[in-house]
Amino acid sequence: MDANPRGIPRAPFVEDVDEYMKTDSPEATLRKLSETVSKYRFMENSRLQQRGSLEQKIPEIEKTLDIVDYLRDRQGTSEPIETLFEVNDTLYAHATVPPTATVNLWLGANVMLEYTTDEAKELLASKLTVAKTGLKNAIEDLEFLRDQITTMEVNIARVYNWDVKQRRLQREASA
Numbered sequence: 001m002d003a004n005p006r007g008i009p010r011a012p013f014v015e016d017v018d019e020y021m022k023t024d025s026p027e028a029t030l031r032k033l034s035e036t037v038s039k040y041r042f043m044e045n046s047r048l049q050q051r052g053s054l055e056q057k058i059p060e061i062e063k064t065l066d067i068v069d070y071l072r073d074r075q076g077t078s079e080p081i082e083t084l085f086e087v088n089d090t091l092y093a094h095a096t097v098p099p100t101a102t103v104n105l106w107l108g109a110n111v112m113l114e115y116t117t118d119e120a121k122e123l124l125a126s127k128l129t130v131a132k133t134g135l136k137n138a139i140e141d142l143e144f145l146r147d148q149i150t151t152m153e154v155n156i157a158r159v160y161n162w163d164v165k166q167r168r169l170q171r172e173a174s175a
Contacts (some may be wrong), residue, residue: 004144006137008043008103011148014155017162030156036155037152044145047138054135061131064105065124072117074099 003009014020021029074081081097103120104112115123 004141006141007142008144008148009153011040011155013151014158017158021159021162026159026166029159030163032059033152033156033159037149037156040149041153044142044149047141047145051135051142052132054138058128058135061124064122065128065139068117068120068124069105071100072098072121075101075117113163119164164166 035106071081077099080099083095083097084092085095087093090155100117102114102116104114106112116139
């Protein structure tokens with residue numbers, strides 16, 4: 001069985017239901033197929049959360065990168081920068097920032113480090129590349145997972161219809 005580039009297995013399509021049903025009962029087969037759909041849905045929810053997180057993170061990284069670029073451009077001047085900076089979602093403060101060659105970046109887990117503007121630009125650019133690649137992969141995985149869920153739902157419908165047909169044939173044979 002093949003998989004996508006990130007290891008999500010491809011759902012098998014049941015071509016010949018009669019052949020497929022020789023190994024197990026309809027109830028057990030339907031249960032097994034439903035469990036597989038549940039696993040795909042779990043992976044889909046995980047990728048949806050990942051996509052949402054990255055869609056929030058990418059604009060923040062881009063905004064921070066723009067600010068670092070602006071500070072790099074202003075390094076040669078002696079004129080301070082008058083700005084408003086965000087303290088909280090709805091709270092801003094006035095600030096006068098002298099030209100600087102260093103910036104402090106939050107890395108997460110209450111950790112902040114000082115970088116030169118060149119180092120900060122390099123770090124943020126690499127984080128942006130990783131985030132964009134992760135978003136692209138998450139979107140590809142979601143498309144792949146939707147296809148696999150559809151395949152498994154078709155398999156379930158085919159097995160269920162096969163079971164209904166077999167029961168009808170048994171009733172007609174016994175009548």
